[in-house]
Amino acid sequence: MANKETVKRAQMIMGKLSELYPDAATELEFSTSFELLIAVILSAQCTDVQVNKITKKLFKNYSTPGDFAGLTPEQLALEIKGCGLFRNKSRFIVDTSKIILERYQGQVPDKREDLEKLPGVGRKTANVVLGVAFGQSTFPVDTHVHRLAQRWGLSNGKGPEQSEKDLCQVFPEALWQRLHHQMILHGRRICLARSPRCELCGLIEVCPSANNKGAPK
DNA sequence: AACTCGGGGCA
DNA sequence: TGCCCAGAGTT
Numbered sequence: 001m002a003n004k005e006t007v008k009r010a011q012m013i014m015g016k017l018s019e020l021y022p023d024a025a026t027e028l029e030f031s032t033s034f035e036l037l038i039a040v041i042l043s044a045q046c047t048d049v050q051v052n053k054i055t056k057k058l059f060k061n062y063s064t065p066g067d068f069a070g071l072t073p074e075q076l077a078l079e080i081k082g083c084g085l086f087r088n089k090s091r092f093i094v095d096t097s098k099i100i101l102e103r104y105q106g107q108v109p110d111k112r113e114d115l116e117k118l119p120g121v122g123r124k125t126a127n128v129v130l131g132v133a134f135g136q137s138t139f140p141v142d143t144h145v146h147r148l149a150q151r152w153g154l155s156n157g158k159g160p161e162q163s164e165k166d167l168c169q170v171f172p173e174a175l176w177q178r179l180h181h182q183m184i185l186h187g188r189r190i191c192l193a194r195s196p197r198c199e200l201c202g203l204i205e206v207c208p209s210a211n212n213k214g215a216p217k
Numbered sequence: 218a219a220c221t222c223g224g225g226g227c228a
Numbered sequence: 229t230g231c232c233c234a235g236a237g238t239t
Contacts (some may be wrong), residue, residue, distance in 0.1 A: 027234095044235040050225065051234090084223040088236080122236050142234060184234060188226095193232075220239080228231085 002170050006154060010170035012206045013152055015180040016098065020202050024181035033108040033133040034100070035059055038068075040128045041092055041120045046083040054083050064209055065106050092120025110134045123161065131148035131177050139167050139176040144187025151191065185186040 002010070017024075025207045027048035030036040035055060058079050062068055068076065076090035083089070096118040100108060108129065109115055115126040127140035141149075141160040145167070149155040155166035171179055187193075190201050196209075204210045 039234095045223080045225095045233055047225070047234060082224070083219090084225070084233090085235085086223070088222055092236085120236065124235065144234070181234095188234075218239105220238090222235105223233105226232090228229100 002154075007170055009152065009206060009208075010154055013154075013203060014175065014179065016203045016206060017179065017186065021185050022184040024178055026128070026177075026186055029056070030131075031059075032063075033129070034065060035063070036133045037096070037108050037121075037129050038093055039126075040125045042080060042083050042088070042089055043094070044125075045085060050083050054080055065097040065100040067195065070102050072153060088179065092118075095119040096121065097167055108133065108135075112183060123164075127164075137173045137176055138178050139164050139171070141167070142184065143181045143193070144191075145180060147193060148183050148187055148191055151196070151207060152203075153208040 002103050028036065028043065029052045030039055037154065038058075039051050039055045042054060044196045056088075061079070062071070071094055073091040073094050074089070076094055077086050080086050080093075099118060100106060104114070109118075110130070110133075112126050112130060115121050115129060116123065124140050125144050127138035130136040133136040141144075141164045143160075146155075146160045146163045149163040149167055154170055155163040167179070168176065180187055186203075192195050198204055198207075198211045201207070201210070
């Protein structure tokens with residue numbers, strides 16, 4: 001359990017983030033849970049804007065797990081160029097579509113254990129799908145969220161799963177999805193991985209790592 | 218634990 | 229023009 005100081009700092013951070021990024025939410029556009037799943041797989045190491053361009057085009061020609069299961073990875077690779085890692089992603093998507101078709105009657109599973117068995121779906125992707133498509137309370141932790149949790153002293157550097165646990169302890173459940181997006185925005189714009197732009201940061205009074213004083217990097 | 222995939226975004 | 233990834237799988 002987090003100590004009192006940590007909880008208090010978390011509350012202040014939460015307040016600042018809601019001022020800085022009041023409307024943060026997923027930018028992924030989708031009309032079915034399957035389309036969301038594909039979009040999230042495509043979004044690895046890539047922006048949501050770029051993913052939206054690709055999925056929009058893609059789903060004019062293919063829309064169901066059956067459609068994608070009928071493709072070869074090489075065929076699909078041609079359709080999803082532009083979001084990076086396309087050979088891996090096309091293989092993941094074809095294999096995942098086959099499994100959804102054969103094992104889950106064409107429906108995207110809504111249980112974590114099932115989602116995480118799908119090729120290309122790890123903890124972070126499963127958390128996004130569970131949260132956005134199925135309305136479950138999850139805190140997706142990517143590299144940005146993990147890094148900020150360390151710098152803010154809300155977690156102890158034992159990997160993203162530990163960050164997820166710790167963040168869920170100190171932040172109210174109703175705000176997990178929003179905080180996830182707020183932290184991603186802040187991580188990309190201000191709290192950069194290599195050289196954080198503390199001079200532009202609105203959380204400088206609250207951050208134990210601000211300007212490299214003390215605390216985790 | 219380190220490596221791989223890849224084109225967009227940004228300095 | 230070079231560097232870093234809005235991750236997950238493999239070795």
